[in-house]
Amino acid sequence: MTNDNNKKKRSLTSKIIFGMVAGIICGLLIQNFFSHNQFIDTYLVNGLFDVGGKIFIASLKMLVIPLVFVSLVCGTSSLKDISTLGRLGGKTLAFYITTTAIAITLALFMGIFLQPGAGADLTSAASFSAQSAPSLGEVIVGMFPSNPMAAMTQGNTLQVIVFAVLFGIAISLAGKPGERVANFFSDVNEVIMKLVTILMEVAPYGIFFLMAKLFTGLGLEAIANLAAYFLVLVAALLIHAFVTYSVLLKVLSGLNPIAFWKKMKDAIMFAFSTASSNATLPITMETATHRLGVSNKIASFTIPLGATINMDGTAIMQGVATAFIAQAFNVDLGIGDYMTVILTATLASVGTAGVPGVGLIMLAMVLNQVGLPLEGIALIMGVDRLLDMIRTAVNITGDSVVTCIVAKSENEMDVDAFNDPNAGEIELAMKKSA
Ligand code: ASP
Numbered sequence: 372m373t374n375d376n377n378k379k380k381r382s383l384t385s386k387i388i389f390g391m392v393a394g395i396i397c398g399l400l401i402q403n404f405f406s407h408n409q410f411i412d413t414y415l416v417n418g419l420f421d422v423g424g425k426i427f428i429a430s431l432k433m434l435v436i437p438l439v440f441v442s443l444v445c446g447t448s449s450l451k452d453i454s455t456l457g458r459l460g461g462k463t464l465a466f467y468i469t470t471t472a473i474a475i476t477l478a479l480f481m482g483i484f485l486q487p488g489a490g491a492d493l494t495s496a497a498s499f500s501a502q503s504a505p506s507l508g509e510v511i512v513g514m515f516p517s518n519p520m521a522a523m524t525q526g527n528t529l530q531v532i533v534f535a536v537l538f539g540i541a542i543s544l545a546g547k548p549g550e551r552v553a554n555f556f557s558d559v560n561e562v563i564m565k566l567v568t569i570l571m572e573v574a575p576y577g578i579f580f581l582m583a584k585l586f587t588g589l590g591l592e593a594i595a596n597l598a599a600y601f602l603v604l605v606a607a608l609l610i611h612a613f614v615t616y617s618v619l620l621k622v623l624s625g626l627n628p629i630a631f632w633k634k635m636k637d638a639i640m641f642a643f644s645t646a647s648s649n650a651t652l653p654i655t656m657e658t659a660t661h662r663l664g665v666s667n668k669i670a671s672f673t674i675p676l677g678a679t680i681n682m683d684g685t686a687i688m689q690g691v692a693t694a695f696i697a698q699a700f701n702v703d704l705g706i707g708d709y710m711t712v713i714l715t716a717t718l719a720s721v722g723t724a725g726v727p728g729v730g731l732i733m734l735a736m737v738l739n740q741v742g743l744p745l746e747g748i749a750l751i752m753g754v755d756r757l758l759d760m761i762r763t764a765v766n767i768t769g770d771s772v773v774t775c776i777v778a779k780s781e782n783e784m785d786v787d788a789f790n791d792p793n794a795g796e797i798e799l800a801m802k803k804s805a
Contacts, residue, residue, distance in 0.1 A: 387637060389575065394583040397583040401587045402588070423576065434563065435653065442670075442671035444538055444539045470683050471686045474687045477615070477687065482691040487602075487604075488599075567656070571654065601758070604758055616769065623780075624779035631663070642768075644760070648767050649724055664789040669784075673777055687765070693734075716737050
């Protein structure tokens with residue numbers, strides 16, 4: 372690691388922070404002082420900021436399906452023993468489901484104990500359409516693509532994962548031709564990862580545009596009206612992130628949580644500004660493989676799977692929101708109802724992808740199951756965008772924690788790289804590698 376590279380890395384992180392803070396300030400200034408300025412509205416907010424932000428998100432999403440497919444094919448085809456896959460899958464799923472259950476239980480406890488909905492103002496008229504949670508059978512059948520190309524074009528990550536795993540297994544069993552195909556995919560993987568790092572270099576601008584546009588229209592007064600809900604939810608998210616994850620990481624893998632948090636900074640900022648685990652996936656992958664020292668074999672499987680099925684932050688929102696809505700509407704929920712909330716929210720988080728606002732759709736499923744009025748969603752919708760950003764950051768952190776724990780237990784982790792503060796810094800993307 373050269374000193375130059377270290378400086379480059381440090382400056383990238385601080386540039387991202389700078390872009391984010393500058394965007395927030397710029398958005399708030401426009402909202403408060405220039406909200407009726409036609410020029411600013413047309414050319415800046417709905418012009419430059421809007422277009423710049425959309426291009427940034429599109430470029431991130433552009434990488435998701437190629438990255439998931441190619442890296443997973445590489446990961447699976449390099450497994451020496453196919454039975455490893457079963458063990459890996461079982462372990463990962465068990466951790467994802469357990470962390471989600473812990474998350475939602477914590478949220479329910481805090482929601483019930485702190486009573487954020489007691490005496491809430493119920494003057495919202497907006498409505499929300501009902502959805503029902505997918506059944507376990509539907510979730511499982513829905514994972515198998517009848518047409519892998521359609522799965523890719525529709526961005527169905529779970530189906531792409533299944534196809535990539537089967538394709539990778541076939542490569543590893545196909546002898547010499549398999550080796551040739553594997554080499555090809557390994558090269559493509561390198562190229563895609565390079566594209567990720569190039570994108571990270573322009574991220575400060577993209578994040579600036581996203582934040583500036585968002586904060587121009589973000590109704591902060593709604594937060595004041597729902598302060599109790601907002602604060603309890605944020606507290607639950609922070610406790611789960613900093614306490615649950617740090618303890619799990621330390622106890623189950625012996626890894627240093629502080630080193631972990633330091634390396635997660637960039638990915639967390641991406642998640643926060645895009646409010647999408649899916650769009651952040653390329654950065655979470657880059658962080659896991661290059662900075663946290665997890666082998667591609669593990670990360671290529673656990674990270675895309677996590678971005679789709681593991682949403683601890685979203686589950687926390689389900690818990691606090693359900694308790695809040697029950698209190699606001701004076702409905703008494705029994706222990707059976709709370710168990711239903713835990714089950715439905717966990718299942719719904721498996722069956723829905725990590726994109727902005729999906730938490731509200733899941734909440735509709737949860738409320739339906741326990742017979743709470745869906746109008747409750749309209750109560751909290753006004754503050755959801757900011758909370759979505761925070762819970763998305765928790766979602767991807769949860770994926771990364773489980774990834775580290777699984778990798779460590781499988782001996783697929785470079786602990787020196789994990790502990791090296793400079794490992795995996797972004798190289799000058801435009802500089803050609805030797
Ligand atoms: N935006 C979240 C994510 O992508 C999902 C949600 O909570 O709405 O992870």
